[in-house]
Amino acid sequence: MEGNISLNVKIFISIVLVFVLGLFMHLCSVLVIKPKKIREILRKQGINGPPPKILLGNILEIKNSRNADEKSPTNHSHPPVSHDSAAVFPFFQQWRKQYGQLFAFSLGNMQIIHANDPDLVKAITKCTSLDLGRPKYQQKELGPLLGQGILTSNGAIWARQRKIMAPELFMDKVKGMMNIITESADSLVKSWKHEISTGSGIVEIVVDEYMKRFSGDIISRACFGSSYSKGQEIFSKLGALQEVMSKKTLSIGIPGLRYLPTKSNREIWALEKEICALILKIVKERRQEGYDKDLLQMLVEGAKTSNLSQDAIDQFIVDNCRNIYLAGFETSAVAASWCLMLLASNPEWQKRARAEVLEVCDGQVPDTDMLCKMKQLNMVIQETLRLYPPAPTLAREVLTDMKIGEIHVPKGVNLWTMVATLHTDTDIWGPEALKFKPERFEKGIAGACKNHNSYLPFGFGQRVCVGQNLAMVELKILMALILSNFSFDLSPKYVHSPVMRMIIEPKDGVNLLIKQL
Template sequence: MEVHILAKAFISLAFVGFLGLFLRLYNALVAEPRRLRSELKKQGISGPPPSFLLGNIGEIKKARTAKVKDVPTGCPPTTHDCATVLFPFFEKWRKLYGQVFMFSLGNIQILHVNQPDMVREITTCTSLDLGKPSYQQKERGALLGQGILTSNGTVWAHQRKIIAPELYMEKVKGMMNMITESANTMLDSWKSRIEAGGGIADIKIDQDMRSFSGDVISRACFGSNFSKGEEIFKKLRALQEAASKKVLSSGVPGLRHLPTKHNRDTWALEKEVRTLILQVVKQRTQAGYEKDLLQMVLEGAQNSNLSQDAIDRFIVDNCKNIYLAGYETTAVSVTWCLMLLAANPEWQERVRTEVLEVCGGRVPDDYMIRKMKQLNMVINESLRLYPPVAVVSREALTDMKFGDIHVPKGVNLWTLVVTLHTDPENWGPDSLTFNPDRFANGITGACKLPHLYMPFGVGPRVCLGQNLAMVELKLLIALVVSNFSFSLSPEYVHAPFLQLVIEPEHGVNLLVKKL
């Protein structure tokens, strides 16, 4: 009798548990996404109809895998329409639904916003209620509990106090010799290849740019332990490639938690990166003070009154952010810039003439670089056409309002940088062409709405590493144009490709001659 009663009780508990789990899943996968879409729809916002559980992932994947017409090799690009190449589905939806529309990645509801006034409000918002999307941020609850929610991989609300931009800039100024040394290593390698090639060399420059940038950031961040930094950055590169493959699947319910081979490999890489970074931190603590970026991060973390676990996350997140801002984005930005100079020899000559006039045969220093107006115009135009980051994403962590639109808690906000950077309404009818002259009077004179130019972000969340990235870009390009002339190789194929940052899918091949 007692066994029968216990069995019935067990069955009842199991049924209640199953019912509770079913209701939770139904709410997360069906009811909540439907409610969010309904709230947006009531405000006149529409978008492509989602399929069950997958949302609009199927349509996006189909558009991304559609066969692209063969691109001729060795030809300079005739247009620079990254938005259409990388996001054809957004271009289609924008024509159908306007500048503000909604779509779904699985059960993640996203509001696409490219309306200028709303973009300004979103990018200048300082509230912690607008944070990094939860599907990108692990352990968000722990950070929220301490009031330090991350928005771009770092504890941004405190990092402006912990890592002051002016202090960071002083660090960058002190790196000029180190950046020059790293650049000269690459230049010597090119000279050797040119000599071996009988006066000209066909060089695929992508890996050289990564080696240069990696050497700079490893030394800047990890000081005397820079070799360990190089190992960390290789792991972070692999982690970036892995993450880029699962961007679309991140909204498929439960998929990011399943022990698939891809997820296991990604988790293993994340663990390795964390372990390597904290090993360097331990060695630094034992060895003592060094004047580098890691020391600045460590001092900021120690002065923050955070728990040890939060300090470790802060350090790891900042090292990851330094990688993306100071290494990967710099490498890919200088690669695109050299491609554009190779494709536009008149601008290459203008920059070369300016560098020779300003430097007079001397090694460029901080003062000289700031005087190079033509170079600055070229870099600004290159970052406009090929911004390293294509999309700025945020999540409303509570109900919020931007413009006339009420954004319910849980909705993600996406701003498409590549579209804003080539909008003819803002940049003029030549918005898809390479024309550095538009920046002759600075960013404010280049377009109607300067706040829509955001290669490094804008407002309170602007990338802390932009000063280092710009110094690296200017110094390396100045040294390259003053030592070499170069043109596009017959092997070059123009194919922008999105892998978290916008990269040339087949690399950039240049024919390089020594001056």
């Protein structure tokens, strides 16, 4: 009897040892051997970079660089005359000086190529293979924020989602949203007029929250058939979730951290659960009250025809609603804030854009034909999106071994194109690349820079932003109505300090002194 027990113990210990050894070997392969092999393949092609540390990669260097940059004294001009939004990535600036436009670095065990070489950028933008997809880490690490929606999914899942959503945001559908956009912009104008009427003729306004309310109202009404007030709680919780997750960006690539019950992770899980419940509540109410043929209904019908379980249908709807709320709400609102800051900083261009709007509209509400005639305003918006791009970084993952341009890229490697850097490269845009000069777009994108593939405010290729038409119309109508009703200057309280959260935002908001015309 004792012999059998002893034998069983030995067998159990042997199994445990084999398991532990197997786990150890697997971790060594994933965390050490495979990353080292990938870096060696890249080095043989002349792609070098900062040496990584085991488990952490280059995370500590990035963190130290950001901390040093935040502590260093900076001279903020008023108004700002230089617009180097890429300065929010000081570590990339340091590495570019040392290794050039093409180098490799690591976040944990994730290997990344900094791909800002113009020839490689062109090759990436021209690639139509589904094997060059969204990085898997985005779905894993940003899952609570984006789930498996159109912004993070790949392959057939992504293709089905785009097939459902893209037609609902084509220009002909956006034209049908004009009344909603105009009403939302008019509501903002009226609120500013009311504030001015109760003051001394000039009022100081921090515009950012107004821009978010405007953008959120359009997304809620045009895409989901509900008012901003109804979706306000969703926006609030998405904003809170975005803020928590933006603080965790440096931990991307460290295996297992997202599963630990840390304080921030518990907060993330709770917010995600609440957001899902709120979105499904709107869906349920819509089923009971009837519906219009808007984007939400297209998502519901598209999910039903895909042979998914009810749980999977709910997840499909929730994930894509989160994607639309976030992409359509936050980026448009921040772009509007930056545009107002630039017009306030450049009174001559404010006057030019206003004169054009007044001439084209002649006291009428702007329609699509009028918007097409606003060339000066269009140039201002294009220049805003160049200096402060909605997506400052475009990331792709090679899902199988591929040749992109002249480089053989191993499976699993990420390609990061730093749009903020690309948009202000003096070799591409000329010696005044960091200055606000809308006239550079007078002859279109091709006439503004040496390579039109270097202007990527809405991404590139088949995964270009499906909402770009809506975003441009929103910005044009809003700016047209503001310019025709108000003049504005930067407040002395404004501090020009771009900061990287999930996108590049004004750290303390945009303070304007606004006067009714």
